[in-house]
Amino acid sequence: MxxxxxxxxxxxxxxxxxxxxxxxxxxxxxxxxxxxxxxxxxxxxxxxxxxxxxxxxxxxxxxxxxxxxxxxxxxxxxxxxxxxxxxxxxxxxxxxxxxxxxxxxxxETNIGLMPGLVxxxxxxxxxxxxxxxxxxxxxxxxxxxxxxxxxxxAGGVASRSKAIVAPEDAKGLKVRGGSREMDMVLQTAGAAVLSVPSNEIYAAMQTGACDAGITSSTSLISFRLEEVAKSLTSGASASYWFMxxxxxxxxxxxxxxxxxxxxxxxxxxxxxxxxxxxxxxDDDIEVTKVYEKAGAKVSALDAAIVGKWRDIARDTAWKDYGAKTATSANLLKLASDVAA
Missing domain, CATH: 3.40.190.170 (Bacterial extracellular solute-binding protein, family 7)
Structure with a gap:
C-alpha cells in the first residue's frame, strides 16, 4: 500500500x-x-x-x-x-x-547558533x-x-515594549531566542523563553505569547515584525547572534x-x-530604516555589550553544548580557534 x-x-x-x-x-x-x-x-x-x-x-x-x-x-x-x-x-x-x-x-547542529561564538x-x-x-x-x-x-x-531583537540591548534588559520578558543555547543564555539573564521557528514569531508577538523575538535582520523585515514591535535592537555594527x-x-x-x-x-x-x-x-542596514519608518525606537549593540552576552554564553551554553558529545566538544574547540 x-x-x-x-x-x-x-x-x-x-x-x-x-x-x-x-x-x-x-x-x-x-x-x-x-x-x-x-x-x-x-x-x-x-x-x-x-x-x-x-x-x-x-x-x-x-x-x-x-x-x-x-x-x-x-x-x-x-x-x-x-x-x-x-x-x-x-x-x-x-x-x-x-x-x-x-x-x-x-x-551538534546547534553550533550554527552559539551565542557569541561568531x-x-x-x-x-x-x-x-x-x-x-x-x-x-x-x-x-x-x-x-x-x-x-x-x-x-547577523541578528537583532524586535520587542513589543522596551528594547533588549544588554542581558539585564531581558529579565522578566518572554523571548524567542532561536536555539537551545540562546535560550539558555536568555534564561540565565532572567527571561522566559519560547521555542518557535521565525515564521511564527509574528503571531506569538501579536497575541502576547512572546514579548520579543531575536532573529536575523532579514527575518525581522520579511516577517513584518515592525508591525508588532515598538523597539528594535540592530545587529548591524556588532552582534552576539549569528545564524x-x-x-x-x-x-x-x-x-x-x-x-x-x-x-x-x-x-x-x-x-x-x-x-x-x-x-x-544589506538587510542589517535596511532593518533600521524599516523599523524607524514604522515608529519603533532603534538601539545598537557594541563590542562591550556583545562581550556581556558572550560571557554568559561561555559559562552556560558553551559548556552545556561541549559536554553533549565528543563531536560537540571538538566542533566547539575548532570554532573557537577561528579568530574574529
Missing part, C-alpha cells in the same frame, strides 16, 4: 521530463527546494528566496536544461521543522534551512575552509546532508546524480555565497 509519504518521496525525487537528443532520450531531473521564508522573484524579495531561485536558474543554465529546480517558499511543500529530516531520508531534495532548527534531531561575517565565512568547516561538513554528510551554500546572518543558514541538499539525492551535475550543484552553491553575504549585510 502506498502511503502519502511514499507518494511524496517518489514525486520529489522523480525525473520530470525527457529531453530529446540526437538519437537519444535523456531524463531531465527537477529538484525541489523548500524553505520557510516569504516567496518573491529572482530579483525582488527575501534574499534567501532569491538565492534559491538564482540557484535554480543557474543549474538549469549550466546543465543545458538537464537539471532544473523548483522553489517552494513559505513551507508550502514541507513544514518548517520537518525539512531537515525529509532531506536525510531523501524525501526532499534541498532546503535553505536554519541549521539549529535541526538541533532536536542532531544536537561575531563577524568574516569569521563565520572562514569556517568553510577551516578545520571546523570540514568537521561539520563530515558530520552532516554522515547524517545524509550536504552543505551547498554557506550563508551566515548559520545554509542551502542544504539530501546526500541520497545528490549521490544519484551524474558527476557532471554534482559538480554543477557544488560550483553554483559556492558561487552564490557572495550574494548570500551581501544580502544579509
Amino acid at each position: 502506498l502511503t502519502r509519504r511514499h507518494v511524496l518521496a517518489s514525486a520529489l525525487a522523480a525525473p520530470a521530463v525527457l529531453r530529446m537528443g540526437v538519437g537519444t532520450a535523456q531524463a531531465a531531473t527537477t529538484l525541489k527546494i523548500s524553505h520557510q521564508f516569504p516567496g518573491g522573484t529572482i530579483d525582488k524579495g527575501d534574499f534567501r528566496d532569491r538565492l534559491c531561485r538564482m540557484f535554480a536558474a543557474e543549474v538549469a543554465k549550466r546543465s543545458g536544461g538537464d537539471l532544473t529546480a523548483e522553489v517552494y517558499p513559505n513551507s508550502s511543500l514541507i513544514k518548517t521543522n520537518a525539512q531537515f529530516s525529509a532531506m536525510r531520508k531523501g524525501a526532499l531534495d534541498l532546503s535553505l534551512y536554519p541549521m539549529p532548527y535541526a538541533g532536536g534531531e542532531l544536537p 561575531t563577524t561575517y568574516d569569521q563565520g565565512l572562514r569556517w568553510k575552509k577551516e578545520p571546523v568547516g570540514k568537521a561539520l561538513s563530515d558530520l552532516l554528510a554522515d547524517k545524509g546532508i550536504l552543505l551547498i551554500s554557506w550563508v551566515w546572518q 548559520l543558514e545554509p542551502l542544504m541538499m539530501s546526500k541520497a539525492i545528490f549521490d544519484k546524480l551524474p558527476k557532471n551535475q554534482q559538480d554543477i550543484i557544488l560550483a553554483v552553491g559556492a558561487d552564490l555565497e557572495a550574494f548570500g553575504r551581501k544580502g544579509a549585510q
Whole structure:
C-alpha cells in the first residue's frame, strides 16, 4: 500500500521530463527546494528566496536544461521543522534551512547558533575552509546532508515594549531566542523563553505569547515584525547572534546524480555565497530604516555589550553544548580557534 509519504518521496525525487537528443532520450531531473521564508522573484524579495531561485536558474543554465529546480517558499511543500529530516531520508531534495532548527534531531547542529561564538561575517565565512568547516561538513554528510551554500546572518531583537540591548534588559520578558543555547543564555539573564521557528514569531508577538523575538535582520523585515514591535535592537555594527543558514541538499539525492551535475550543484552553491553575504549585510542596514519608518525606537549593540552576552554564553551554553558529545566538544574547540 502506498502511503502519502511514499507518494511524496517518489514525486520529489522523480525525473520530470525527457529531453530529446540526437538519437537519444535523456531524463531531465527537477529538484525541489523548500524553505520557510516569504516567496518573491529572482530579483525582488527575501534574499534567501532569491538565492534559491538564482540557484535554480543557474543549474538549469549550466546543465543545458538537464537539471532544473523548483522553489517552494513559505513551507508550502514541507513544514518548517520537518525539512531537515525529509532531506536525510531523501524525501526532499534541498532546503535553505536554519541549521539549529535541526538541533532536536542532531544536537551538534546547534553550533550554527552559539551565542557569541561568531561575531563577524568574516569569521563565520572562514569556517568553510577551516578545520571546523570540514568537521561539520563530515558530520552532516554522515547524517545524509550536504552543505551547498554557506550563508551566515547577523541578528537583532524586535520587542513589543522596551528594547533588549544588554542581558539585564531581558529579565522578566518572554523571548524567542532561536536555539537551545540562546535560550539558555536568555534564561540565565532572567527571561522566559519560547521555542518557535521565525515564521511564527509574528503571531506569538501579536497575541502576547512572546514579548520579543531575536532573529536575523532579514527575518525581522520579511516577517513584518515592525508591525508588532515598538523597539528594535540592530545587529548591524556588532552582534552576539549569528545564524548559520545554509542551502542544504539530501546526500541520497545528490549521490544519484551524474558527476557532471554534482559538480554543477557544488560550483553554483559556492558561487552564490557572495550574494548570500551581501544580502544579509544589506538587510542589517535596511532593518533600521524599516523599523524607524514604522515608529519603533532603534538601539545598537557594541563590542562591550556583545562581550556581556558572550560571557554568559561561555559559562552556560558553551559548556552545556561541549559536554553533549565528543563531536560537540571538538566542533566547539575548532570554532573557537577561528579568530574574529
